[in-house]
Amino acid sequence: MTTVEESPALLLLSQARQRFLTGRPLPDDVPDETVAAWRRARFLGVRHDVRESAPVGGGAVASPLLAAAGPVLERLAPALVADGTSLLLTDERPRVLWAAGGAPCGEPHQDLAEREVGHNSAALALRTRRRAEVHGPEHFLDVWQDVSAVSVPVFAPDSGRPLGTITVASALCTGEGPHPGAALAEAAAAAVEAELLAGSRSPERTLLDAYARAAHSPESGSGAGQAGGQERAVVALDGRSRLVGEAAVRLLSPQVLESLERGARALLRSAAPVESYDIALPEGAGCTAEFRPVREQGGGRVLGIVAVLEPVAEDAAVRALPRPAAGRLAGSSVPWRHAVGRARELAHGVEPLLLTGERGSGKTALARELLGGAEPLVLDAAEAPELGLDGDELPGDRPLLLRHAERLAQPDVAALNGLLEERPDVRLLATYTPGTPPGPCLQRLLDTLAARSVTLPALRERPEDIRELLPALTPKPVDGTPPLTWTLDALRALERHPWPGNLTELAHLVRTLAETRRASGPVRRSELPDPVREGPAARPLSPMEDAERTAILEALRRNGGNKARTATALGIARATLYRKLREYRV
Numbered sequence: 001m002t003t004v005e006e007s008p009a010l011l012l013l014s015q016a017r018q019r020f021l022t023g024r025p026l027p028d029d030v031p032d033e034t035v036a037a038w039r040r041a042r043f044l045g046v047r048h049d050v051r052e053s054a055p056v057g058g059g060a061v062a063s064p065l066l067a068a069a070g071p072v073l074e075r076l077a078p079a080l081v082a083d084g085t086s087l088l089l090t091d092e093r094p095r096v097l098w099a100a101g102g103a104p105c106g107e108p109h110q111d112l113a114e115r116e117v118g119h120n121s122a123a124l125a126l127r128t129r130r131r132a133e134v135h136g137p138e139h140f141l142d143v144w145q146d147v148s149a150v151s152v153p154v155f156a157p158d159s160g161r162p163l164g165t166i167t168v169a170s171a172l173c174t175g176e177g178p179h180p181g182a183a184l185a186e187a188a189a190a191a192v193e194a195e196l197l198a199g200s201r202s203p204e205r206t207l208l209d210a211y212a213r214a215a216h217s218p219e220s221g222s223g224a225g226q227a228g229g230q231e232r233a234v235v236a237l238d239g240r241s242r243l244v245g246e247a248a249v250r251l252l253s254p255q256v257l258e259s260l261e262r263g264a265r266a267l268l269r270s271a272a273p274v275e276s277y278d279i280a281l282p283e284g285a286g287c288t289a290e291f292r293p294v295r296e297q298g299g300g301r302v303l304g305i306v307a308v309l310e311p312v313a314e315d316a317a318v319r320a321l322p323r324p325a326a327g328r329l330a331g332s333s334v335p336w337r338h339a340v341g342r343a344r345e346l347a348h349g350v351e352p353l354l355l356t357g358e359r360g361s362g363k364t365a366l367a368r369e370l371l372g373g374a375e376p377l378v379l380d381a382a383e384a385p386e387l388g389l390d391g392d393e394l395p396g397d398r399p400l401l402l403r404h405a406e407r408l409a410q411p412d413v414a415a416l417n418g419l420l421e422e423r424p425d426v427r428l429l430a431t432y433t434p435g436t437p438p439g440p441c442l443q444r445l446l447d448t449l450a451a452r453s454v455t456l457p458a459l460r461e462r463p464e465d466i467r468e469l470l471p472a473l474t475p476k477p478v479d480g481t482p483p484l485t486w487t488l489d490a491l492r493a494l495e496r497h498p499w500p501g502n503l504t505e506l507a508h509l510v511r512t513l514a515e516t517r518r519a520s521g522p523v524r525r526s527e528l529p530d531p532v533r534e535g536p537a538a539r540p541l542s543p544m545e546d547a548e549r550t551a552i553l554e555a556l557r558r559n560g561g562n563k564a565r566t567a568t569a570l571g572i573a574r575a576t577l578y579r580k581l582r583e584y585r586v
Contacts, residue, residue: 360504
């Protein structure tokens, strides 16, 4: 009798798996999540009869996780008293970084991603962010039919993001209750997280160290006033507080400091992987500023900004910043300049390019700008979801601009996937608005284009661009009509508004005012629509409220600004979301 036959439940599941592999109908009592896992593996092209296992390479990938986990796992490895039990460490992909013990099915696969080996406990634990077990026939691979495995995710102590898993694999377990190695996996994960915490530094300390290095650096941009070890003019900002050196106090005006804080907040909200760059300061600032992002240990998320200021001599020639583009491409904020610059860099090649972002964020305008004078074949899935794409009928020398890829019908997505496989150098620019989770076929298309994709920031992530956008979006005045101008109070209200419709919403507001306004003089705040006119919160937010506000903004971003989907994702009623938006003025 085999191990599977010793358990009636596993035997029935094994028989259902065989029916699935041979294309026969499945019994009704097969768990939905198991069937979904088998179907995912088949869609991803995983072969169930693969027998060869890619061994773990001798030179493991160096990572902070491996450095922290190595000593812990070496101490725990002797606890593997049972033959055929193995202990593994994976990263977040999940690739095996370390392994010990006797693998129950030979050498472990090096890559445990579902696209390579199908359903397994490591991939499941990373997806669900909790302990996961997979037993025998729940696996897709034949070689794992007599294997049980339990995986526990390991989380970063500061950000809480999953870094990898601790996995214990053994011969198939037929008894009830948790996997026998569950306690070992839990203990190992807790010990690794403790090591990561002990080796990490607080964000405040990391930012302070970066500030000190910049302030006492011998480098000098102008060569003046930095001799003799004099401290440089440096400002450190993390979006909540700031540290200003004595040398910087002599250069800073309130307007310059406000520009620095706006730029810092914009970059901290952005996921743009920038290094250092110059920031535009108000005219007559008397200095230049270089922003240097400060990242967490290991090159992770941005913790804050160190701004290095250099005085500008009265007779010095000030380097002109690039002239902003017209219309919806106007803007000189860091997130916008990075996104546009990255898109232009990728557009120089001949391979496809994917532009993602919330609705109205300028994806189509940027796509047309990138095409230059070329006249593309424009296909809009929002106007006709079933486009009838056929790779043989598409022009070979004419670029293809595909709008609203998220609305493509299944046959068109499949045709596009086939086209990219046959012609990976096709001149394709596609726009995609995140929202509902994509299906497997569309996800495959997004994965194919991921390496050449650019995410455009939402307008609320670059409010400093609004003053440049307003004249660019204002219709040309008719003869005898003065151009549209704005009071400072109105500008500040515009900069505080969250703009769920992004550039499209702003352009509509400007156009409506230009066409219907009868008053003279600059536009006052009282003339703005009610949602825009509302002022900021009357009191500072508590840490809990600030965390809730951040979670709402992140959910809005992930759901493309759609409030109904955002409320569903947050698990709250839509009325509650609207109330929170009003309370936090977002």
